[in-house]
Amino acid sequence: MSRRPDRFTPDRIDTLWRREAARAGQARFRRPAPQRSGFSGKTLGLVLALGMMIGWQAPDWWARLAPEIAMPTASTGMTPSSASADQLSADFGYCHSGGGTNCVVDGDTFWFRGEKYRIADIDTPETHGPRCPEEGALGARATSRLQQLMNAGPFSLEIDGRATDKYGRALRIVTRDGQSIGQQLVAEGLARTWDGRRHPWC
Numbered sequence: 001m002s003r004r005p006d007r008f009t010p011d012r013i014d015t016l017w018r019r020e021a022a023r024a025g026q027a028r029f030r031r032p033a034p035q036r037s038g039f040s041g042k043t044l045g046l047v048l049a050l051g052m053m054i055g056w057q058a059p060d061w062w063a064r065l066a067p068e069i070a071m072p073t074a075s076t077g078m079t080p081s082s083a084s085a086d087q088l089s090a091d092f093g094y095c096h097s098g099g100g101t102n103c104v105v106d107g108d109t110f111w112f113r114g115e116k117y118r119i120a121d122i123d124t125p126e127t128h129g130p131r132c133p134e135e136g137a138l139g140a141r142a143t144s145r146l147q148q149l150m151n152a153g154p155f156s157l158e159i160d161g162r163a164t165d166k167y168g169r170a171l172r173i174v175t176r177d178g179q180s181i182g183q184q185l186v187a188e189g190l191a192r193t194w195d196g197r198r199h200p201w202c
Contacts, residue, residue, distance in 0.1 A: 086154035086176055088112075092147050096128070104150060107142025107191060108182070109169070112157075118169040120160055122182035122191040125201045132202035139201075142190040149181045150174075 090112060095103035100111040107124025110117055124146075125139035157172040165171055174181040185191035192199065 085178075086156045088156060089154045090150075092150040094143070094147060104143055104147040107139055107146050107185065110146065110150060116169045117157070117172050117174075118165055118167075119174055119182045120162075120171040121173050121180055121194055122185055123194050123198055124185065124191045131200065135201040138190065142185060145185060145188065145190055146181075149176075149184065152176070155181065 090102035092110065092112075093100075093103045095105060095111060099116070101114055102110075102112055104110045105116075106127045108119040108122050110119075124142040125135040127136060127139035127143055130136035130139055153176060155174055155176045157170075158175055159171070160173050162171050182191060183193070186193055
């Protein structure tokens with residue numbers, strides 16, 4: 001009986017070792033398959049939808065979180081920062097055209113801290129030399145009401161156009177909480193909005 005040749009002769013082992021080494025080397029240095037990166041189409045759509053929702057809702061969220069900053073006050077229509085801007089105040093009495101410290105001359109003129117002011121956005125009836133009794137009576141009411149309003153709390157003096165008139169009086173709009181005191185007199189029927197010229201009251 002003939003003997004089968006040994007499969008693992010030194011030559012055979014050397015051949016198998018070289019073959020396996022070659023395979024191992026190819027596997028070691030084989031370039032890895034590229035990996036996909038970034039968002040899938042579905043994920044990208046969800047991210048965009050979320051971003052648009054945040055953009056639409058952010059103003060409402062901010063208004064709920066800080067209403068005192070984002071919303072004006074109901075009584076004046078002004079934000080708290082503008083309402084607190086009024087810094088001037090005094091105890092106003094009455095005075096004639098000769099002068100005074102803090103006093104009201106008529107419905108649209110007053111002295112404040114030694115300077116004479118003319119309210120720039122209104123015209124009121126004359127009290128010093130009225131053309132008829134009706135004008136004098138209405139002017140007296142406007143004077144009394146202006147004195148009440150000037151004493152009602154802090155106010156501001158704002159320049160709108162010219163700073164002085166031809167008589168040297170300081171032209172200012174008187175405001176409180178951002179609202180014109182002169183226009184309040186107009187609303188109460190005690191003054192007219194100034195349009196650049198006087199109109200008769202009689």
